[in-house]
Amino acid sequence: xxxxxxxxxxxxxxxxxxxxxxxxxxxxxxxxxxxxxxxxxxxxxxxxxxxxxxxxxxxxxxxxxxxxxxxxxxxxxxxxxxxxxxxxxxxxxxxxxxxxxxxxxxxxxxxxxxxxxxxxxxxxxxxxxxxxxxxxxxxxxxxxxxxxxxxxxxxxxxxxxxxxxxxxxxxxxxxxxxxxxxxxxxxxxxxxxxxxxxxxxxxxxxxxxxxxxxxxxxxxxxxxxxxxxxxxxxxxxxxxxxxxxxxxxxxxxxxxxxxxxxxxxxxxxxxxxxxxxxxxxxxxxxxxxxxxxxxxxxxxxxxxxxxxxxxxxxxxxxxxxxxxxxxxxxxxxxxxxxxxxxxxxxxxxxxxxxxxxxxxxxxxxxxxxxxxxxxxxxxxxxxxxxxxxxxxxxxxxxxxxxxxxxxxxxxxxxxxxxxxxxxxxxxxxxxxxxx
Numbered sequence: 001x002x003x004x005x006x007x008x009x010x011x012x013x014x015x016x017x018x019x020x021x022x023x024x025x026x027x028x029x030x031x032x033x034x035x036x037x038x039x040x041x042x043x044x045x046x047x048x049x050x051x052x053x054x055x056x057x058x059x060x061x062x063x064x065x066x067x068x069x070x071x072x073x074x075x076x077x078x079x080x081x082x083x084x085x086x087x088x089x090x091x092x093x094x095x096x097x098x099x100x101x102x103x104x105x106x107x108x109x110x111x112x113x114x115x116x117x118x119x120x121x122x123x124x125x126x127x128x129x130x131x132x133x134x135x136x137x138x139x140x141x142x143x144x145x146x147x148x149x150x151x152x153x154x155x156x157x158x159x160x161x162x163x164x165x166x167x168x169x170x171x172x173x174x175x176x177x178x179x180x181x182x183x184x185x186x187x188x189x190x191x192x193x194x195x196x197x198x199x200x201x202x203x204x205x206x207x208x209x210x211x212x213x214x215x216x217x218x219x220x221x222x223x224x225x226x227x228x229x230x231x232x233x234x235x236x237x238x239x240x241x242x243x244x245x246x247x248x249x250x251x252x253x254x255x256x257x258x259x260x261x262x263x264x265x266x267x268x269x270x271x272x273x274x275x276x277x278x279x280x281x282x283x284x285x286x287x288x289x290x291x292x293x294x295x296x297x298x299x300x301x302x303x304x305x306x307x308x309x310x311x312x313x314x315x316x317x318x319x320x321x322x323x324x325x326x327x328x329x330x331x332x333x334x335x336x337x338x339x340x341x342x343x344x345x346x347x348x349x350x351x352x353x354x355x356x357x358x359x360x361x362x363x364x365x366x367x368x369x370x371x372x373x374x375x376x377x378x379x380x381x382x383x384x385x386x387x388x389x390x391x392x393x394x395x396x397x398x399x400x401x402x403x404x405x406x407x408x409x410x411x412x413x414x415x416x417x418x419x420x421x422x423x424x425x426x427x428x429x430x431x432x433x434x435x
Contacts, residue, residue, distance in 0.1 A: 001042075001046050001143050001144075001145065002135060002143060002144040002145075002146050003042075003142070003143055004137065004141055004142055004143060004144060006140075006141045006142055007038075007042055007142040007143060010038055010142070011038070014034055014035060014038060041140055041142060042142045042143050044138075044140075045138030045139065045140040045141075045142040045143050046138060046142075046143045046145060048138050048139055049084075049136045049137060049138040049139075049143065049144060049145035050136075050145040051080075052078070052080050052084050052086075052136045052145070053078065053079040053080045054076060054077070054078050054079075054080075054084065054086065054107070054134060054136060055076070055077040055078075055079070055149070056074055056075070056076050056077075056088065056132045056134060056149045056151065057074070057075040057077070057151070058072065058073070058074055058075075058090065058129065058132065058151050058153060059072070059073040059074075059075060060072055060129070060153060060155050063155070063156050063157070063158045064119070064121055064155055064156070064157045064158070065121075065157070065158060065159070065160045065161060066121050066122070066123065066124050066157050066158065066159060066160060066249065066253055066257075067120065067121070067122070067160055067248060067249045067253060067257075068120065068160055069099070069118035069119070069120050070118060070119055070120070070121070071116055071117075071118055072090070072098075072116070072117055072118065072119055073114055073115070073116050074088060074090065074114070074115045074116075074117075074132065075112065075113075075114055076088065076105065076107055076112065076113045076114070076115065077111075077112050078107040078108070078109060078110070078111055078112075078113070079110065080109055080110075081109050081110070082109055082139070083106060083107065083108050083109055084106070084107055084136055084137070085104065085105070085106050085107075085136075085137045086104075086105055086107065086134055086135060086136045086137065087102060087103070087104050087105075087134070087135040087137075087144070088102065088103055088105060088115060088132065088133070088134050088135075089101065089102040089103075089132070089133045089134075090117070090129065090132050090133075090151075091129060091130030091131055091132065091133065091151075092119050092129060092130075093121070093127040093128060093129065095121065095122050095123050095127070096119045096120065096121050096122070096127070097119065097120045097122070098117055098118070098119050099117065099118055099119075099120070100117055101117070103115050103117070120248075121157040122248065122249070123157065124157050124158065124159060124253065124256070124303060124304065124305075124306075125156070125157055125303075125304055125306075126154060126155075126156055126157075127154070127155055127156075127157060128152060128153070128154050128155075129151065129152065129153045129154075129155065130151070130152060131148040131149060131150055131151050131152065132148070132149045132151045133146065133147075133148055133149075134146070134147050134148075134149055135147075156303070158299070158303055159253070159256045159257050159260050159299070159302055159303065160253075160257040160260075161260060161299070196209060196212055196220050196221070196222060197220070197221055198218065198219070198220065198221070199213075199218070199219030199220060199221045200221065203221045207221050207222050208220065208221055208222070209221065209222045229270060229271065229272055229290065230271045230272065230329075230330070230430075230435050231271070231272045231274070231288040231325070231327050231328070231329035231330070232262075232263075232266045232271050232272065232273045232274070232288065232329065232330045232332065232426070233273075233274045233275070233276060233288055233321070233325065233329050233330070233331050233332070234259045234262060234263060234273065234274070234275050234276070234298075234332045234334070235275075235276045235277075235278060235317065235321075235331060235332065235333040235334065235335075236252070236255050236256065236259055236275070236276070236277050236278070236302065236305070236334050237252075237255065237278060237279070237312055237333070237334055237335035237336060238252060238277050238278065238279045238283060238305055238306070238307055238308050239278075239279045239280070239307065239308060239310060239311060239312035239336075239342075240279075240307060240308065240309045240310060240311070240312075241312070241336040241338050241342070242255065242307050242335075242336055243307035243309065244336075244338070244366075246364055246366065246367055246368070246415050247367060247415050247416070249415070250307060251336055251364050252305070252306070252307050254364050254415045254418055255334035255335075255362075255364070255418070256302045256305065257418075257419060258334065258362070258418040258419040258421075258422045259275075259298075259302065259332075259334055259422075260298065260299060260302060261419040261422070261423060262332060262419070262422045262423055262426060263275070263295055263298050264295060265423050265426065265427075266426065267290065267291065267292065267294065267295045269430070270290065271290070272288040272289055272290045272294075273288055273289070273290075273294060273295070273298065274286050274287050274288035274289065274329075275297075275298050275301055275302070276317065276320075276321070277301065277302070277305055278312070278313070278316070278317045279307075279308040279310050279311075279312055279313070280308065280310040280311055280312065280313045280316070281313055281316050281317075282316065282317060282320050283305075283308070284301050284305070285320075285324070286298060286301060287324065288327075288329065311342055312335070312342055312343075314343075314345050314346035314349060314350070315345060315349055318346075318349035318350065318352075318353055319349070321353065322353065325356075325357065328356060328357055328358070328435065329357050329358070329435075330357070330358045330360065330426065330429060330435050331353065331357050331358065331359045331360065332360050332362060332422065332426070333346075333350075333359065333360065333361050333362065334362050334363070335361060335362075335363060336363055336364070337363050337396045337399050337400060337403075337412070338366060338392065338396065343399055343403075344399060344402070346403070347399075347402050347403055347405075350403065350406075350408055351405065351406030351407070351408060354406050354407035354408050355407075358407075358409075358429060358434055358435050359407070359408045359409065360408075360409045360410075360411065360425060360426075360429070361403055361408060361409070361410050361411070362411045362412075362413075362418065362421070362422055363411070363412045363413075364412075364413070364414075364415050364418055365412055365413060365414055365415070366392075366393070366396075367414065367415065372385060372386065372389045373386060373389055373390060373393070400412060409425065409429075411425055
């Protein structure tokens with residue numbers, strides 16, 4: 001039984017004649033009668049609320065995506081003969097944020113009501129929803145009956161696959177304008193012949209097929225396509241620095257989301273995609289392969305990947321890749337440059353790999369440091385923090401410049417831009433025939 005504000009107001013109101021009864025003994029009996037009536041009314045209200053036949057069912061999607069709002073639906077079925085007012089609150093996992101976290105609903109008799117809220121998971125993995133708490137208010141509004149409806153349910157939280165899902169569901173190969181991607185076509189400056197088409201203004205003279213032009217009696221252009229079945233190896237740093245939070249997610253989560261988006265585009269483009277997760281050694285390795293089955297393997301491998309609170313051994317990674325990768329490949333290394341001493345160990349081996357492969361380093365900018373420097377210091381402590389942040393960013397830029405030498409490409413972008421930036425750079429490398 002949960003008393004409402006109305007019951008407390010009634011109790012406060014009855015306190016006035018009770019105090020008056022101390023001076024007027026004749027009122028004592030009336031006061032006791034009123035108190036008894038209030039108790040009876042509260043008891044009746046509670047019994048009616050407890051008798052309400054309300055069922056609640058939770059409907060979850062097959063999987064949730066980390067870092068984004070996911071829809072959860074509660075279906076409330078009322079089998080009673082009178083309308084009821086109730087408060088419903090779901091038991092979400094501790095690391096989830098629910099919005100809104102509860103609702104007051106009025107449910108008509110013999111009816112069904114749906115309430116939708118959204119949860120934002122902050123971690124990947126397997127989680128459990130608990131029971132659903134429901135408070136049914138009595139018809140007099142004096143008390144509420146609270147009940148817990150059993151609804152334990154397990155759910156998996158995966159990386160953010162919304163970009164890949166939008167691409168998969170689009171009617172054409174890609175909805176390029178909505179996605180913000182450069183055109184994913186194999187037509188262009190590739191090395192493989194695709195087809196002939198009529199000459200269009202702006203076509204290069206080098207692309208004109210003069211034999212076909214002579215046969216058809218009008219200018220004809222050769223359309224080339226980027227080579228397919230090229231090798232892409234996505235390397236994801238799972239070391240301690242990737243556990244840092246940036247805009248609500250860890251750097252590892254941002255890297256995983258971008259890696260899966262890149263893998264999806266590359267698989268759809270006919271390339272062979274592999275995966276290496278590394279920290280103080282190579283934790284997971286999938287050799288490059290083609291097809292949707294390979295993409296599902298990559299999703300499964302990254303689904304439960306968590307940061308290892310250890311240093312990152314780039315030498316071990318590149319030594320193993322030097323042995324395993326016998327074919328020229330695009331190496332997309334998602335890592336962090338905040339720890340200068342640690343990241344500096346990658347410069348020499350990565351530049352050696354650039355003689356055989358096409359290395360691309362991708363990192364997430366530290367927006368917290370940038371935001372700190374935009375705010376003027378208000379005291380000595382803030383001034384010291386500004387100096388440290390400035391030094392860290394200067395060291396980071398110097399390290400990026402060192403990494404960028406010797407044929408290594410660099411991308412250091414905002415967290416929300418990492419996925420599209422990675423895919424656009426991949427498409428650019430394909431179009432230029434570098435790979």
